[in-house]
Amino acid sequence: MAIFHTAIKTFSRGNGQSAVAAAAYRGGLLLADFLTGQQHDYRRRSGVVETFCLAPPDAPDWALLPGELWAVAEAAERxxxxTVAREIELSLPHELNDEQRAHLAFAIAEALVDRYQFAVQASIHSPGTPDGLNHHVHxxxxxxxxxxxxxGEKTRELDGGVSGKSQVQWIREMVAETTNAxxxxxxxxxxxxxxxxAEQARAASDRGDELQAAALSREPTKHLGKAATALSRKGRDGRLFAENEAIETSNAEHLVFLDQEAGRKGLSAASQQASAGGVKRGRSVGAAQLAPGLEIRGMLGMRLPNLAGRAQEKVGAPVPLSLTEHVTNALRDLHEVARARADICVQRVRAGLEWVRDVLADSAETPAIRQWVAKAVIRVRALRNAALGRATRLIALGRAERLHHxxxxxxxxxxxxxPPGSTCYSRPEWTHRRERRMSVLEQRAGELEKARLRGSAEALAVVDAxxxxxxxxxxxxxAPSELASQLLEAPLVAEEVPLPALRPRPPTLH
Known part of the structure; x- marks a missing residue:
């Protein structure tokens, strides 16, 4: 799923940083710094998909050439x-193709240039992570x-303080709205x-959607940074990886409960989709949703007046799932149970659900049919979660064994x-490197012990039971076919039969 990530930082000459070096590294270019006489050659760097420059319409032609732009920018600072440069790093949705991501990066860069009248070099990078999803642009x-x-003058409104915070908020809103468009x-x-x-959870709670508020109250994972990412590329996951894994496991267990809760409530009320990743599906972007002063930029940086100017669609109450859809979902859950546990016999309830589906296709539902389906769907979902939980423990055990190895x-x-006394490192450096490896080994050993306890024969026997x-x-x-006379002779109803509902865990507004 698409994710939101926006990070802003500056490059300072006082810290030994250079705008020329930063531009060369991010763009995979050969650039010369005329102030120091140093050449920065990153032409062999991999992962750079595309690099282009943007500037206001009345800017000189050299503002579109990285070799001249950053040399002049360095010379303008006395x-x-x-502070010689400012960087805004953005994630690009992996659901888009390369051309669409380039159009999106161009649109965001153009919106920034229009607002602040500075020059921008956009460098699109391919994912450097094993999952292949981390598309981003600098x-x-x-x-x-x-x-x-x-x-000319400095962009002081971006330097910090109250003004800086409001500008950062505008940038974040603009990036989200343009990406959604x-x-x-x-x-x-x-x-x-x-x-x-926390803000999304509060908003969900304010509008009465406690189920989504509970889902959004999950604990956020921690940013890894370049050091942890570099260790991951070498096959050595650090402390942050372990912490994020523990957080994701806890969040997943909570979402299993919410999934069961949604199944219960779906039969008696409107179906609610608790977002697992902060992504809202099917949301339309109207002009009323845009940040102040924002114009959505579309393909090739052109405006989309028909998209940005259309009236915001009215969002009505969510339509509850029909009884036939609940039966179809239960049959799909039974298929997953059969794949996970071939030794479990669920033919009787499968036949019952198929019988109900055929009956609903020929006639309307009755209170008795709805009550039978309600009980069956809840129990099928609980069985599915239990069966898949066993497989999850075994997968976690295999991963822990691999990382420990x-x-x-x-x-x-x-x-x-x-060995001790080696001349490759100084004594403090050798001690530091050895202790770091020992710490990782101890951490992996602890994770393996926990995974073995959860995946032990005794623990799995409890799950199997x-x-x-x-x-x-x-x-x-x-079987519903055995109760055909009771199920079909009851009067038809239009309203749903309420079911006892679990009380979801209240949101933690962190």
């Missing part, structure tokens, strides 16, 4: 501690406005939200290649 911007005469234009029913999880190999390799018990309760239900 102070030895001057927007390297000058810290001064540029006009016909070259660089491009996702919708591409025909994708996904969107992103620039608000924090990698950490053990790294520990043994270091001790073999760099629970699966068998739930399957037996499900198969013990009277």
């Amino acid at each position: 102070r030895k501690d001057a 927007l390297l911007a000058s810290t001064r406005r540029i006009g016909p005469g070259g660089f 491009h996702l919708e234009a591409a025909g994708l029913a996904v969107s992103i939200d620039h608000r924090s999880l 990698i950490a053990l190999q790294e520990w043994e390799r270091f001790n073999s290649d760099y 629970d699966v068998v018990r739930r399957a037996a309760e499900l198969e013990a239900m009277p």
